[in-house]
Amino acid sequence: MADLKINLAGIKSPNPFWLASAPPTNSGYQVMKAFDAGWGGAVWKTLGVPVVNVSSRYGSVNYRDSRMSGFSNIELITDRPLKDNLREIEEVKKRFPENAVIASLMVETREEWHRIVKDVENAGADGVELNFGCPHGMCERGMGSAVGQEPKVLKTIVGWVKEAATVPVIVKLTPNISDITRPALAACEGGGDAISLINTIQSLVGVDINTFVPYPVVDGKSTNGGYCGPAVKPIAMNMLKNCAKHPGVNIPISGIGGIENWRDAVEFILLGATSVQVCTSVMHYGFGIIREMKAGLASYMDEKGFRTVDDFRGKALPNVMHWEDLNLQYKIVANINEEKCIGCQLCYTACEDGAHQAIGLSADMADRKPFIIEENCVGCNLCSLVCPVEECITMQRRDDGSKHITWKERTLAGDIPKTFDDPLAGGLHHFVPRPSDALEKKKPLHYAG
Amino acid sequence: MSEFTAPHSEEDFERNFSPIKPLMNRTEAYFESSRCLFCYDAPCVKACPTGIDIPLFIRQIHNGNEAGAAHTIYDSNYFGYTCGKVCPVEVLCEGACVYNLQEVKPLEIGRLQSYATSSAIRNEKLYFKAGEKKNKKIAVVGAGPAGISCACELRKEGFEVDVFEAKKIPSGLAVHGIAPYKITNQEVLNEVRYLEKQFGFRIYFESGLTSPDDFVKLGQNYDAVFIGFGLGGTSRLSIEGEDKKNCYGAVEFIEQLRQNHFRMQVPENVIVLGGGNTAMDAASECARMGATVVLAYRRAKEEMGAYEFEYDLAKAAGVKGLFQVAPVRITGNEKAEGVEFVRTRTYNGNLETMPGTEFTLPCEWVIKATGQMKQTGLLSGIKGIEADKKGCIVVHDTSCQTGNPKFFAAGDAVSGGEEVVNAVAAGKKAAAGIITYLNQASGK
Ligand SMILES: Cc1cc2nc3c(=O)[nH]c(=O)nc-3n(C[C@H](O)[C@H](O)[C@H](O)COP(=O)(O)OP(=O)(O)OC[C@H]3O[C@@H](n4cnc5c(N)ncnc54)[C@H](O)[C@@H]3O)c2cc1C
Numbered sequence: 001m002a003d004l005k006i007n008l009a010g011i012k013s014p015n016p017f018w019l020a021s022a023p024p025t026n027s028g029y030q031v032m033k034a035f036d037a038g039w040g041g042a043v044w045k046t047l048g049v050p051v052v053n054v055s056s057r058y059g060s061v062n063y064r065d066s067r068m069s070g071f072s073n074i075e076l077i078t079d080r081p082l083k084d085n086l087r088e089i090e091e092v093k094k095r096f097p098e099n100a101v102i103a104s105l106m107v108e109t110r111e112e113w114h115r116i117v118k119d120v121e122n123a124g125a126d127g128v129e130l131n132f133g134c135p136h137g138m139c140e141r142g143m144g145s146a147v148g149q150e151p152k153v154l155k156t157i158v159g160w161v162k163e164a165a166t167v168p169v170i171v172k173l174t175p176n177i178s179d180i181t182r183p184a185l186a187a188c189e190g191g192g193d194a195i196s197l198i199n200t201i202q203s204l205v206g207v208d209i210n211t212f213v214p215y216p217v218v219d220g221k222s223t224n225g226g227y228c229g230p231a232v233k234p235i236a237m238n239m240l241k242n243c244a245k246h247p248g249v250n251i252p253i254s255g256i257g258g259i260e261n262w263r264d265a266v267e268f269i270l271l272g273a274t275s276v277q278v279c280t281s282v283m284h285y286g287f288g289i290i291r292e293m294k295a296g297l298a299s300y301m302d303e304k305g306f307r308t309v310d311d312f313r314g315k316a317l318p319n320v321m322h323w324e325d326l327n328l329q330y331k332i333v334a335n336i337n338e339e340k341c342i343g344c345q346l347c348y349t350a351c352e353d354g355a356h357q358a359i360g361l362s363a364d365m366a367d368r369k370p371f372i373i374e375e376n377c378v379g380c381n382l383c384s385l386v387c388p389v390e391e392c393i394t395m396q397r398r399d400d401g402s403k404h405i406t407w408k409e410r411t412l413a414g415d416i417p418k419t420f421d422d423p424l425a426g427g428l429h430h431f432v433p434r435p436s437d438a439l440e441k442k443k444p445l446h447y448a449g
Numbered sequence: 450m451s452e453f454t455a456p457h458s459e460e461d462f463e464r465n466f467s468p469i470k471p472l473m474n475r476t477e478a479y480f481e482s483s484r485c486l487f488c489y490d491a492p493c494v495k496a497c498p499t500g501i502d503i504p505l506f507i508r509q510i511h512n513g514n515e516a517g518a519a520h521t522i523y524d525s526n527y528f529g530y531t532c533g534k535v536c537p538v539e540v541l542c543e544g545a546c547v548y549n550l551q552e553v554k555p556l557e558i559g560r561l562q563s564y565a566t567s568s569a570i571r572n573e574k575l576y577f578k579a580g581e582k583k584n585k586k587i588a589v590v591g592a593g594p595a596g597i598s599c600a601c602e603l604r605k606e607g608f609e610v611d612v613f614e615a616k617k618i619p620s621g622l623a624v625h626g627i628a629p630y631k632i633t634n635q636e637v638l639n640e641v642r643y644l645e646k647q648f649g650f651r652i653y654f655e656s657g658l659t660s661p662d663d664f665v666k667l668g669q670n671y672d673a674v675f676i677g678f679g680l681g682g683t684s685r686l687s688i689e690g691e692d693k694k695n696c697y698g699a700v701e702f703i704e705q706l707r708q709n710h711f712r713m714q715v716p717e718n719v720i721v722l723g724g725g726n727t728a729m730d731a732a733s734e735c736a737r738m739g740a741t742v743v744l745a746y747r748r749a750k751e752e753m754g755a756y757e758f759e760y761d762l763a764k765a766a767g768v769k770g771l772f773q774v775a776p777v778r779i780t781g782n783e784k785a786e787g788v789e790f791v792r793t794r795t796y797n798g799n800l801e802t803m804p805g806t807e808f809t810l811p812c813e814w815v816i817k818a819t820g821q822m823k824q825t826g827l828l829s830g831i832k833g834i835e836a837d838k839k840g841c842i843v844v845h846d847t848s849c850q851t852g853n854p855k856f857f858a859a860g861d862a863v864s865g866g867e868e869v870v871n872a873v874a875a876g877k878k879a880a881a882g883i884i885t886y887l888n889q890a891s892g893k
Pocket residue numbers: 535536537590591592593594595596613614615616619620621622623626627628631656657658659677678679680700703726727730824827859860861862866867868869870872
């Protein structure tokens with residue numbers, strides 16, 4: 001049976017699922033309810049000098065009929081007094097000693113950092129998370145992402161915290177930066193025990209085209225917000241991978257960003273996360289989603305024979321290379337399963353207009369099933385991605401696997417294109433229709449006769 | 450004219466009785482599951498007699514954990530696959546889905562449920578095993594949904610369970626009664642076999658208890674007895690000519706049909722008497738066998754006990770409804786040749802016949818769907834067991850214990866005839882009652 005327990009830099013948790021610091025961890029009431037539902041840990045809504053919030057606060061991107069595939073907020077840190085939060089942290093820890101409670105913190109001066117770290121430790125927090133990520137409001141006051149974007153400042157503040165902290169210190173990073181490993185390294189150098197990422201991405205989710213006001217609307221005006229939810233997951237995973245693969249970043253990572261189900265969590269763990277944090281999907285569906293997440297993770301682990309989360313953490317990392325180390329001899333082509341094809345011709349138009357004119361249509365208009373023109377196919381995957389029928393277009397290998405040559409090797413051998421009209425150009429002998437064929441009323445040449 | 454031509458081969462039969470809820474494929478299940486809103490305190494769950502965590506299993510399907518979805522279903526309902534196919538979902542889970550309030554098609558919960566469980570059955574995903582052996586033996590009478598559900602639950606706790614079944618195959622009316630276009634015999638039997646593999650109860654077939662004495666002996670040989678023997682044959686109509694040849698009871702006809710398929714000969718003209726779900730089924734099934742069917746009911750259409758969708762199904766198969774007519778007698782010599790009716794009306798809430806309006810409708814078969822008899826007589830030797838006015842066994846609400854502490858009962862025998870899902874839920878409830886009773890007994 002799978003054992004879901006984890007230990008992140010000394011913070012123990014019955015499972016890797018934590019609530020991210022956000023509205024779901026605003027109060028002891030919510031955190032207790034979440035632990036009761038099965039969540040392993042909770043990062044408390046960021047504590048500091050309480051703020052005043054606006055209304056409204058959220059906007060969202062609905063893709064087709066999927067609501068909140070992207071979510072944006074202009075909320076700040078906690079608006080509740082510190083003493084109330086401390087009392088509730090204490091109460092939660094008393095009731096749930098096995099679950100991880102991490103206090104997220106954001107203050108300005110060294111003295112404030114020292115005091116608040118002591119306060120939350122006394123209340124029983126198992127760790128602290130430094131919020132260097134909030135990309136709106138707080139950064140205008142020199143906190144949040146204003147710190148996360150300045151590795152030097154970040155390192156200094158981590159140092160201040162470490163002077164006072166006896167519990168593990170997690171540094172939460174902002175994605176609003178071009179190279180995430182710089183603040184990650186600064187966190188290590190400052191003595192941080194772990195990093196977490198990502199916080200929200202600066203965004204503007206939409207504009208009311210009748211009133212000309214972007215969302216969310218506050219009395220006829222708006223401001224940029226922080227973007228999260230399923231839409232940000234690929235960005236988060238890439239940043240996670242960059243940190244996890246960096247030899248200098250040698251502390252554990254808590255992964256955050258768009259996690260909604262067990263598969264998402266597995267992907268984050270495969271890319272090096274020890275725990276995962278969730279905000280938007282809990283704001284959407286409530287604490288109950290943990291049932292699906294835990295059950296799914298456990299059955300995945302059982303099926304794969306992984307006993308603990310450590311058994312597969314980072315397992316995808318060795319398979320992420322630099323582009324120049326990929327095998328240029330690997331050759332795949334698309335294949336359409338005629339039995340499955342429903343004749344929507346999405347693959348045809350995608351390849352015809354958006355790729356390499358490697359899909360043909362029958363001259364017989366009644367036959368809607370396209371076919372692949374193999375010699376034109378560059379194996380880009382596009383058709384298989386747009387095809388609405390599962391496993392209808394598959395990519396099949398054509399090289400025999402005996403050759404392996406990378407760009408790097410070819411560069412060393414001098415076997416790469418160097419001039420504008422170099423005969424080594426990869427696409428030189430590739431079929432390209434005549435431009436004027438585009439205007440032919442009859443079917444272009446590469447249709448079947 | 451009938452919508453269907455009489456089947457002459459198994460293939461013809463399968464065409465006429467093709468499943469009204471075919472299994473979903475992965476794509477369909479993926480699309481359909483994506484629509485579930487994951488409602489909080491979901492109304493669909495409340496409407497399910499076995500309380501399956503529907504939003505959870507739908508989410509599991511959507512996220513590719515079909516095995517987990519099946520586990521969620523079986524945790525609440527041992528007949529997850531069968532129920533997905535045969536439940537009257539329109540008045541249960543799907544009828545409660547919040548989408549109805551938006552006038553949007555509700556989630557196809559039943560089909561998603563069969564989808565998830567079918568793959569578990571096919572891949573022999575085993576979720577349960579018998580508990581640590583306990584030295585108590587329980588006899589279960591009847592291998593219908595109630596009996597099997599009870600047996601599973603008792604085995605999970607490690608009790609010894611012997612199931613006594615009158616027929617050659619298990620699952621009661623699920624295999625002998627339910628319409629073939631809802632589920633095939635093989636599908637029902639596969640699920641029971643799958644359960645047997647996990648729980649390891651013993652079923653003794655063709656071992657019906659036929660006398661009050663048999664029940665007394667059972668009581669002596671076992672620590673507790675569960676009665677899940679359902680209902681008996683079709684009740685009598687008590688009109689002249691009822692015993693003529695070619696005048697059949699609906700349950701008897703359906704049982705024959707389910708066993709003999711295309712080999713069963715249904716004549717061209719059939720009259721079905723009744724207005725309940727069984728009448729709809731019998732009428733539908735005759736129509737699918739190629740007959741021209743008249744469904745005759747004493748009261749108005751709106752007063753029929755059958756669900757609206759069941760009547761719609763019968764109509765779609767070509768059945769003609771005839772309302773406000775009461776059968777007076779079955780005409781003919783040896784064989785039924787027609788039914789004499791008299792028209793009725795409802796006056797001050799009472800149904801009255803209208804003398805002088807008699808007429809006769811010719812036919813070759815008459816099928817009476819007039820309810821099923823009770824088998825409570827078999828229990829006359831057991832002290833304390835009581836039956837209510839309708840002949841249903843009286844049990845305690847939560848424990849399902851009868852007036853005799855050793856005897857428990859659930860399913861159609863107690864309810865007088867509900868659905869498979871109710872029998873499954875009640876069988877499980879009775880198992881909990883039995884466990885409490887046995888633990889108390891050994892605690893002394
Ligand atoms: C025509 C018809 C159509 C139906 N359609 C549907 C439907 O579409 N959907 C739905 O959910 N429900 C339907 N039902 C109802 C459903 O089949 C029953 O509610 C359910 O099967 C009841 O389960 P049970 O275990 O209580 O009884 P049963 O299913 O009747 O099982 C009782 C078992 O006990 C055995 N038995 C009886 N007497 C003895 C004895 N003395 N000794 C040993 N064994 C004995 C029987 O052979 C049988 O196997 C239908 C019923 C009928 C009659």
